[in-house]
Amino acid sequence: MNEPISVTALNQYVKGLLDRDRLLGRVYVCGEISNYKRYPSGHHYFSLKDAESAIRCVLFRREAAALRFQPENGMKVVVSGRVSVYPRDGAYQLYCAQMTPDGVGELALAFEQLKTRLHREGLFDPARKKPLPPYPKRIALVTSPAGAAVRDMIRILGARWPMTEVLVVPVRVQGEEAPGEIAAALDLVNALDLADLIITGRGGGSMEDLWAFNEEEVARAVFRSHIPVISAVGHEPDITISDYVADRRASTPSNAAELAVPDQEELRETLDHLYRRLDRAVDRRLQRQRDALVRLSGSPFLRSPLRTVQEKRMTLDLYRQRLVNALDRQTGAHRQSVARLAAALDALSPFKVLGRGYAIPYREDGAVLASIRQVKAGDPVDIRVSDGTIHCRAEGKEKHQWQKRS
């Protein structure tokens, strides 16, 4: 062993010793992370230390990508891996296969970390949340096409508001492919404008089952959706990162369906209520008009023309009466004159004397006999007396002496 050997050979020799050691091939080490660095290659380098010592550690790209949480300086972790030598530096280090948080669950830590980060970035900002459309025309359900969740949502949407179309965008909701599929579906619905509201979620399960909705990929897709998103993952107590980012969080898929659309029963009640208000309003309007009419018709402005008309009518009546009276008086006077004239005429009537024993003789041709010269013996003579006519025949005639004197 007196022959000098190369540095490389020495390092290779030590590396060989360590690599062959059964204990060092698989160790679990707990400690605090310091000097954590991510390299562009994808490998992560850090030191693990306790109060007195430190060891260099490396986490290769593949293992680093599998981490759900983000290692940070000061974080207590448990690392499993093998101890070996990096020949170029002659430094021995811990090649990590796995790293888990010490004391808290890995998922819980990952959740908290992502939540803190996205919160700091403003993805949960209430001001960024979009209002839900009150009457969505079409809802996209980004969820598994199998299972109770989608069925419950469709049933409740149909019962509450059948006018809304439902589009199921099938995705896996658990497993490695789930986050990518969910994010792609959200982007697709947005890109093609397939709906005006999105519900994404799934039914209940373990934290592991629900994990897709705690992935940053999904959270960011929810955030960049210009269509409002309701997140509905698991049961009431389960809260995911998607819930924080979504415009609205529903406690369950059924609850999401209730939040998404109005209830037609309530709407019918609202309609009835509006109808009553409409009726009352128009009734009041009509009543006001009636009142106004009554008020107006009672006012002197409207009453005085009527009074004038009545007064005029009374005056007219008066005039008419006077006219009638005047006419009556006039005809009365005429009647009297006529009566007087009639009486005078009557007095002069030759027939008037017949009553006193005078008679009028008529010849056969109707001529009044005033002289004996108008008849000869044998002629028929009619003698008119007060109550009739006597048919006679002239026996003869004799001239009176006093006739000459007149």
Added chain:
Amino acid sequence: MAEKKLTFEQAMARLEEIVAQLEAGEQPLDQSLSLYEEGAKLMKQCASMLDKAEQKVTKLRMETTGELTEVPFAPLEE
């Protein structure tokens, strides 16, 4: 008139507007009456939209050609 084409939302909004206007009662009587008539018609329209509505459910499907189609969807009972 375009009244026939009103969505439920629009009909409802118009209805609320009419009721508010009538309640304010500032328009002439004949206008009140025509508002009332319009309101009653909208009311009937809204109710019949609710009565006639039938839920339409489809599923997005990616064809082998890469084309997206929508096919009727009925969730399986478990």
